Amino acid sequence: MKQESSASPKNLFRNIDHIAIAVRELEMAIHFFVEVLGFELVRRRQIAGEKTGMIAADLNHNNIKFVLLQGTEPDSQVSKLIKNFGPGIAHIALAVDDIDEVVGELSEQGLKFDTTIISGAGLRQIFTSRDFNSGMSFEFIERSGEENFLDQNVQELFSQLEKKDAY
Numbered sequence: 001m002k003q004e005s006s007a008s009p010k011n012l013f014r015n016i017d018h019i020a021i022a023v024r025e026l027e028m029a030i031h032f033f034v035e036v037l038g039f040e041l042v043r044r045r046q047i048a049g050e051k052t053g054m055i056a057a058d059l060n061h062n063n064i065k066f067v068l069l070q071g072t073e074p075d076s077q078v079s080k081l082i083k084n085f086g087p088g089i090a091h092i093a094l095a096v097d098d099i100d101e102v103v104g105e106l107s108e109q110g111l112k113f114d115t116t117i118i119s120g121a122g123l124r125q126i127f128t129s130r131d132f133n134s135g136m137s138f139e140f141i142e143r144s145g146e147e148n149f150l151d152q153n154v155q156e157l158f159s160q161l162e163k164k165d166a167y
Contacts, residue, residue: 012102017093017141018065022081026055026070033059033066043148047155049162052076058149067149077158077167084167085135091127093139099124102140114166120153122146127157129166 023029033039039059046055053072059065069090071079081090096102099117103126107113112129114137122145130137161167 012105013094013096013140015095017095017139017143018067019092020067020069020090020139022069022071022078022085022087022090024070024082024087026057026068029068029070030057030059033068037061039064039066045149045151045154046072047158048072049076049159052079052162054078054158056154077161081167089136091137091139093125093141096140096142099126099140099142114164115157115160118153118156118160120146120150123150123153125153125157127161127166 021029030041034041039061042058042060044055044057047053051073052075054076055070055072057068059068069078071077071082073079074083078090103113103117106128113126114129115125115127117124117126122143124142124144126140128138128140
């Protein structure tokens with residue numbers, strides 16, 4: 001019987017903060033989530049990097065949060081993600097109490113990160129590198145007052161991922 005490593009991560013995550021979904025056509029996706037599923041459209045945003053960009057929509061229903069993402073160019077992160085993995089989950093954001101502890105423990109387990117920790121008023125975030133076996137990328141998010149997303153955080157995360165050519 002395999003013994004569990006004492007270094008394995010335990011109780012690092014509180015819940016799912018949000019799920020980001022890469023879509024081919026943002027307006028069609030908004031229609032589906034709002035008109036069919038009954039979600040509220042909370043906010044739209046447009047992000048521009050040095051070379052590419054994305055448009056996004058934040059949706060909420062009974063504290064279930066989705067962020068819909070569409071690339072604005074064929075070379076954008078979201079467009080590359082869809083090309084390589086198809087539309088669907090771009091990342092799952094897990095709520096954490098201490099992002100520094102999470103990054104430290106998961107780094108010891110060999111997890112790689114595509115961004116540094118991005119800090120804003122009441123919000124800290126970091127993205128993992130994508131696991132090519134499952135296609136999954138995770139965001140760890142520590143909230144201390146901010147319930148939404150900060151434009152400067154989203155912009156910095158996008159810019160870091162663009163520079164690394166990560167999707």
